[in-house]
Amino acid sequence: MKSSRIALAAAAAVTLVTSLVSVGTAADAASNAYSKRVCAHAATGYVACDARVRTDANLKPMATQGPTGYSPTQLRGAYGITATGSSTTTVAVVDAYANPNAATDLAAYRSALSLPALAPGQFKQMNQSGGAITTVTPDVGWGQEEMLDLEMVSAMCPGCTILYVGANSASFNDLATAVNRAVTAGATVVSNSYGGPEFSSETTLQGAYNHAGVTITASTGDSGYGAQAPAAFGNVVAVGGTHLVLSGNTRASETVWSGAGSGCSAYITKPTWQHDTACARRTIGDVAAVADPATGVSVYDSYGSTNGNNWYVFGGTSVSAPLIGGIYGLVSDGSPTVATKLYAHPAGSLYDVTSGSNGRCTRGKNTAGQYLCTGVLGYDGPTGNGTPNGTGAF
Numbered sequence: 004m005k006s007s008r009i010a011l012a013a014a015a016a017v018t019l020v021t022s023l024v025s026v027g028t029a030a031d032a033a034s035n036a037y038s039k040r041v042c043a044h045a046a047t048g049y050v051a052c053d054a055r056v057r058t059d060a061n062l063k064p065m066a067t068q069g070p071t072g073y074s075p076t077q078l079r080g081a082y083g084i085t086a087t088g089s090s091t092t093t094v095a096v097v098d099a100y101a102n103p104n105a106a107t108d109l110a111a112y113r114s115a116l117s118l119p120a121l122a123p124g125q126f127k128q129m130n131q132s133g134g135a136i137t138t139v140t141p142d143v144g145w146g147q148e149e150m151l152d153l154e155m156v157s158a159m160c161p162g163c164t165i166l167y168v169g170a171n172s173a174s175f176n177d178l179a180t181a182v183n184r185a186v187t188a189g190a191t192v193v194s195n196s197y198g199g200p201e202f203s204s205e206t207t208l209q210g211a212y213n214h215a216g217v218t219i220t221a222s223t224g225d226s227g228y229g230a231q232a233p234a235a236f237g238n239v240v241a242v243g244g245t246h247l248v249l250s251g252n253t254r255a256s257e258t259v260w261s262g263a264g265s266g267c268s269a270y271i272t273k274p275t276w277q278h279d280t281a282c283a284r285r286t287i288g289d290v291a292a293v294a295d296p297a298t299g300v301s302v303y304d305s306y307g308s309t310n311g312n313n314w315y316v317f318g319g320t321s322v323s324a325p326l327i328g329g330i331y332g333l334v335s336d337g338s339p340t341v342a343t344k345l346y347a348h349p350a351g352s353l354y355d356v357t358s359g360s361n362g363r364c365t366r367g368k369n370t371a372g373q374y375l376c377t378g379v380l381g382y383d384g385p386t387g388n389g390t391p392n393g394t395g396a397f
Contacts, residue, residue, distance in 0.1 A: 036297035037062065038318060040225065041144040042173075042197075049173045050199040052098065052148035053222040053324075055262075055296045057316035066312035070301035073249070073293065074116050075158035078300065078326065080252035082292065083393040086333045088162035090125055094332040095166040095190035096153055096325060097181045098197065099173035101128070101139040102146030104306045105153065108313075109165075112154045112303040118161045126153075128167045129188065131181040139169040143307040150304040151317050152196050152325040158300075159329025166190055175199065175232070179211035186214045191335040194328030195221045195239075196321035198231035201269050205232045209271070213238040218331040218341040222320035223288045224264025228362030228376040228384075234287050235268040240331075240342050241287045242324040243385045244294020245356055257390055258378060259359025260295040263320060264288070265375060265384030266364075276343045279382055281372030289342050290396075291356065291386035292323035327391070334397050341397075345388045348396035353389030361385045 039062050042052035056064045057072075065071075079085070102108070106126060113120060128136035149167060156165055166188060170181040178197065185193045195212075198221065212219050212233050221234040223243045234241040244263035248255045267282035279286050293300070296318025305313045331341065345353075356378045364376035364384070375384040382388055388396070 038296035041147045045173065045199040047202065048175060050175060050178060050197040051173070052145055052197045052321055053225050053319045054148045054151050054196065054317055054321035055225055055319040056147065057296050057299055057318070064315060066308065066310070067314045068312050070115060070314050072299045072301035072316035074301055075118055075161070077249055077252050078158050078293070081247060081249055081254040082391040084159055084330065084333070084391070086394065088160035088333045090122065090162060090164045092332050092335045093164040093166050093190045094156050094160060094192040094194065094328055095168060095185035095188070096149065096156060096194050097168050097170065097178060097185055098145055098149050098152060099170045099178065100142035100145040101136050101169040102149045102306050103141050105149055105167060108150055108303050108305050109153050109157065113157055113161070115303065116301065118157055125164050127164070128169070129184065131168060131170050131177060131184050133184055133188065136167070136169055139171065141306070145173070146306045147304050148196060148321055151302050151321055152194060154302055155300065155322055155325035156194060156329040156332065159326055160332035163329070163332040173197070175208055179208045182211045182219065186217050191216065192218045192328050192331045194325040195219065195233060196324045198222060198224050198234055201230050201232050201235055203270060205235070205270055208233070209236045212236045218335065220324045220328045220331065222324040225262045225319045226264065227262055228265055228364050230266030230268050230287055231264055234264065235271045235285050237271050237274050237285055238342070240327065241289045241387070242320060242327045243288040243291035243387055244320045244323045245291050245386060245390060246295040246359065247293035247298045254354065257354060257356050259356060259361055259385040261359070261361055263291070263294055263361050263385045265361055267375060274342070276346045279374070281375060286375070287384060289345050289387040290327055291390050292326045294318055294320045294323045330391055330394060330397055334394050345396055348388060352392055352395030354392050355380060355389045356386040359385070
């Protein structure tokens with residue numbers, strides 16, 4: 004799919020998100036923030052990336068010469084992250100297509116935001132067959148997704164080796180092949196910031212997202228309540244999203260982001276480590292991090308830029324999935340079922356998100372399943388077991 008076609012489709016399918024913000028940081032300068040998706044809606048058998056870029060009221064992306072969203076220092080401070088990781092751990096990012104400026108843009112992001120320069124060999128790219136990334140079609144929208152993912156992994160695990168695997172297309176089959184390739188290439192964490200509607204044969208793809216000793220994260224979606232794959236898969240860590248308010252470089256509060264996905268899978272068996280009662284099958288999600296574009300993150304991306312303003316503010320669960328993936332990179336220990344620990348996390352290792360909603364999930368007086376779409380004490384769908392407070396839950 005060519006970038007121009009994606010841009011036209013995205014423009015035609017724009018969803019406007021308006022969020023009230025009250026934060027004393029550059030990321031939240033406006034009282035109302037607007038955003039739009041950067042990838043087209045997915046056709047059957049395909050996925051869309053879960054990234055949203057901040058725009059002005061006319062839906063024009065707000066590109067600037069310097070960073071204006073949350074920085075690695077702020078994100079690490081908000082979630083109590085002090086470790087930096089090791090180059091012996093490889094965190095992979097899997098997306099469709101490629102960004103030809105990825106290496107130089109990642110270097111620019113890390114330099115501008117005081118992250119250490121990557122050593123030779125600490126950033127690698129390949130296609131879904133293990134060949135050169137230059138064989139993969141470039142795409143502006145998915146290229147923005149790629150930079151968002153690479154930079155959020157860098158923010159949480161600046162010492163990790165980072166691998167990008169570009170799938171030939173946005174089809175479920177190609178992306179599953181790319182995930183398998185990432186594991187074959189040595190990744191112990193694989194981040195996936197995309198999804199599509201569930202479908203009856205999705206169970207045949209679960210194996211690509213289930214590898215012993217490998218943590219695989221997936222974003223839960225940006226369209227509010229409703230299940231999507233691969234976040235619904237049984238051994239994936241499904242990552243929801245929040246509206247994160249900071250006080251300086253520390254977390255002041257978090258609420259459910261209205262766009263964060265959650266739900267009850269139509270096809271996937273309930274994992275043994277889930278015990279909520281309103282969903283007989285797999286419940287989405289497991290954990291969360293910032294995703295609201297109104298409290299978004301700084302991203303550097305020069306591909307497609309014409310004026311040299313290469314800094315953007317991004318949101319979507321495409322932010323939260325690689326942030327959590329980066330945290331897993333700090334503690335990667337070969338656990339066979341990594342989500343298990345989230346459901347038995349040590350006291351204080353996760354922040355409980357207890358307010359906000361992503362839609363309607365109950366009818367009439369039947370409120371037993373309200374937690375599937377509403378932040379409550381303990382487990383809930385939009386934020387799972389909570390957001391990170393250090394690495395103890397991982």
